[in-house]
Amino acid sequence: MAYVAVKGGERAIDAAHAWLAAERRGDPAVPALTTAQIAEQLGRAVDRVMAEGSLYDRELAALAIQQAQGDLIEAAFLLRAYRTTLPRFAYGRPVDTAAMLAIRRVSAIFKDLPGGQVLGPTYDYTHRLLDFALPDAPAAPAEVDAEPQPLAPAFGILGQEGLVEPDEAKSDDAPGDLTRDPLAFPAARDVRLQALARGDEGFLLALGYLTQRGYGNNHPFVGELRVGEASVEIEPPELGFAIDIGDVVLTECQMVNQFTGSRTAPPQFTRGYGLCFGHSERRVMGMALVDRAMRGAELGEPAEAPAQDVEFVLSHCDNVEATGFVEHLKLPHYVDFQSELETVRRMRADAEGTSK
Amino acid sequence: MSGYNFAYLDEQTKRMIRRAILKAVAIPGHQIPFGSREMPLPYGWGTGGIQVTASILGPPDVLKVIDQGADDTTNAVSIRRFFARTAGVATTTRTVDATIIQTRHRIPETPLHEGQILVYQVPLPEPMARLEPSRAETTRMHGLQEYGLMHVKLYEDIARYGRVANSYDFPVMVNGRYLMSPSPIPAFDNPKLHMSPALQLFGAGREKRIYAVPPYTAVRSLDFDDHPFRAGRAPGICALCGADDSYLDEVVTDDQGTRMFVCSDTDYCNERAAAAAIQGNAA
Numbered sequence: 316m317a318y319v320a321v322k323g324g325e326r327a328i329d330a331a332h333a334w335l336a337a338e339r340r341g342d343p344a345v346p347a348l349t350t351a352q353i354a355e356q357l358g359r360a361v362d363r364v365m366a367e368g369s370l371y372d373r374e375l376a377a378l379a380i381q382q383a384q385g386d387l388i389e390a391a392f393l394l395r396a397y398r399t400t401l402p403r404f405a406y407g408r409p410v411d412t413a414a415m416l417a418i419r420r421v422s423a424i425f426k427d428l429p430g431g432q433v434l435g436p437t438y439d440y441t442h443r444l445l446d447f448a449l450p451d452a453p454a455a456p457a458e459v460d461a462e463p464q465p466l467a468p469a470f471g472i473l474g475q476e477g478l479v480e481p482d483e484a485k486s487d488d489a490p491g492d493l494t495r496d497p498l499a500f501p502a503a504r505d506v507r508l509q510a511l512a513r514g515d516e517g518f519l520l521a522l523g524y525l526t527q528r529g530y531g532n533n534h535p536f537v538g539e540l541r542v543g544e545a546s547v548e549i550e551p552p553e554l555g556f557a558i559d560i561g562d563v564v565l566t567e568c569q570m571v572n573q574f575t576g577s578r579t580a581p582p583q584f585t586r587g588y589g590l591c592f593g594h595s596e597r598r599v600m601g602m603a604l605v606d607r608a609m610r611g612a613e614l615g616e617p618a619e620a621p622a623q624d625v626e627f628v629l630s631h632c633d634n635v636e637a638t639g640f641v642e643h644l645k646l647p648h649y650v651d652f653q654s655e656l657e658t659v660r661r662m663r664a665d666a667e668g669t670s671k
Numbered sequence: 672m673s674g675y676n677f678a679y680l681d682e683q684t685k686r687m688i689r690r691a692i693l694k695a696v697a698i699p700g701h702q703i704p705f706g707s708r709e710m711p712l713p714y715g716w717g718t719g720g721i722q723v724t725a726s727i728l729g730p731p732d733v734l735k736v737i738d739q740g741a742d743d744t745t746n747a748v749s750i751r752r753f754f755a756r757t758a759g760v761a762t763t764t765r766t767v768d769a770t771i772i773q774t775r776h777r778i779p780e781t782p783l784h785e786g787q788i789l790v791y792q793v794p795l796p797e798p799m800a801r802l803e804p805s806r807a808e809t810t811r812m813h814g815l816q817e818y819g820l821m822h823v824k825l826y827e828d829i830a831r832y833g834r835v836a837n838s839y840d841f842p843v844m845v846n847g848r849y850l851m852s853p854s855p856i857p858a859f860d861n862p863k864l865h866m867s868p869a870l871q872l873f874g875a876g877r878e879k880r881i882y883a884v885p886p887y888t889a890v891r892s893l894d895f896d897d898h899p900f901r902a903g904r905a906p907g908i909c910a911l912c913g914a915d916d917s918y919l920d921e922v923v924t925d926d927q928g929t930r931m932f933v934c935s936d937t938d939y940c941n942e943r944a945a946a947a948a949i950q951g952n953a954a
Binding site for chain 1: 675681704705706707708709710711713714715716718738739740743744745746747748749752775776777794805806807832833834836838839840855856857858859877879880903904905918919920921935
């Protein structure tokens with residue numbers, strides 16, 4: 316039998332992409348989705364893609380989800396590859412989340428607090444029963460009469476007693492940006508938080524869960540979880556004052572953790588922090604648990620669990636990097652495999668030679 | 672392609688990468704961190720090599736892209752198309768005609784010449800990554816030129832198996848100073864790294880590192896006096912061109928397990944077969 320070298324890679328690639336486009340569209344008898352439908356009705360998917368794609372743009376995220384057939388990691392990758400081509404004209408000023416117009420705010424450490432517990436739109440306390448009537452639900456749902464409002468942060472109360480560590484002093488240094496400068500260790504907290512904010516939700520969830528199950532235990536309580544719209548401001552140097560460039564929906568979690576004190580700090584509650592684009596409580600809670608776990612060195616705690624190992628967490632939390640490297644195993648590796656084959660054959664021959 | 676700069680990357684990014692390349696050339700074998708960008712191709716699929724190529728590519732260049740030594744493997748086709756589309760440069764499959772060759776897993780069999788640049792796609796730039804996963808720790812070890820860990824690994828292989836078990840990505844010392852991963856090329860290719868007239872650049876996109884072997888630099892595969900480095904290849908000759916010195920792929924040709932061996936370097940094989948045909952006609 317004659318050997319025919321594999322040719323025609325270009326045609327194969329074109330044909331594969333045409334097939335993909337047909338598969339993406341599905342049965343043409345079923346109406347096509349619009350990106351507006353995705354942006355409006357698959358909001359949590361859009362939020363996740365904006366967070367992991369690190370770009371706040373609901374329409375582009377919806378387009379990415381449609382283009383990726385709902386594969387959210389692929390969608391985040393599409394968004395990232397677009398984001399990296401955009402010019403950077405300014406760094407935003409620190410967002411004032413205390414002033415956000417909150418649609419939801421809960422605190423697990425107070426029965427009640429100024430402004431109250433605000434449940435807002437939440438899956439908490441829903442019974443997870445499939446709603447077979449949902450596809451035929453009336454087009455216009457009941458009106459909501461609650462007004463989003465600014466709510467004082469829960470920590471004000473504990474902070475007055477010095478029981479909770481204060482915010483870190485404001486720094487005038489430009490924040491680290493791991494999309495411009497490669498990650499280096501030890502990594503400062505600004506870079507760690509940036510990495511977590513765009514990290515894989517499943518990875519953050521699993522690591523946070525590990526800390527609860529004894530792998531880096533840190534006794535967490537949800538001090539406050541809030542969701543709402545916050546203003547983004549920049550301060551152009553030619554103006555000398557801040558201007559509001561728009562609002563973004565953010566989810567923020569302040570986790571409090573018991574701390575018995577050290578030589579340099581009195582016993583107090585320490586904090587882990589989570590913040591992300593869009594509405595994703597699971598993401599920010601996982602992020603806050605992992606952020607706190609990674610502060611071990613600063614607080615004199617031993618780093619024994621994966622979540623406490625900064626290099627371990629930051630090197631593996633990015634799902635665009637992870638999926639690329641895992642999936643690259645699909646590429647041909649036959650040259651290396653051939654060299655392994657020869658080595659194994661020679662080792663087997665050696666072993667048989669000596670055993671005789 | 673409209674809407675994008677020549678060779679995709681913006682000029683500021685290219686300048687940043689070229690600075691990293693200059694540093695890398697100045698310190699052969701030393702890994703230089705760089706602000707690797709998210710590319711429209713996935714991490715692990717050649718983004719480091721693509722960024723290096725994009726940064727050094729100019730309109731007169733002639734580009735060749737190979738994967739596993741072959742110009743027609745799908746990822747090589749994809750990357751070649753990416754540059755044909757974003758830079759409009761001429762492409763070739765002939766090693767001798769190329770000014771820039773981007774490669775994954777092979778060094779061409781045809782000797783390179785001065786003025787050529789070989790760009791390697793690198794998955795894990797740290798040669799000790801499988802022995803010491805912490806980058807902070809391996810950075811320190813490089814600083815102190817403390818490579819005992821790797822020597823012990825090779826020694827243990829010899830003690831246990833009678834030979835070094837690495838058959839690809841075989842660690843090398845560059846210019847007598849830095850331990851370097853040659854990327855996952857078969858150990859067979861390692862001797863070609865040594866005193867090459869071409870500039871060799873290594874790009875690791877996901878790991879955000881660039882390193883280099885300048886032309887005519889000494890590159891020694893790690894070994895011991897009593898266990899000198901040995902490069903392996905399948906014993907056999909190419910069924911297509913008859914080469915007995917090239918690296919061979921083993922191809923299963925039927926379901927009885929019949930095998931044949933062919934050159935992994937498709938250009939080398941084609942050139943030899945064409946030359947033989949011309950000689951045959953002349954005779």
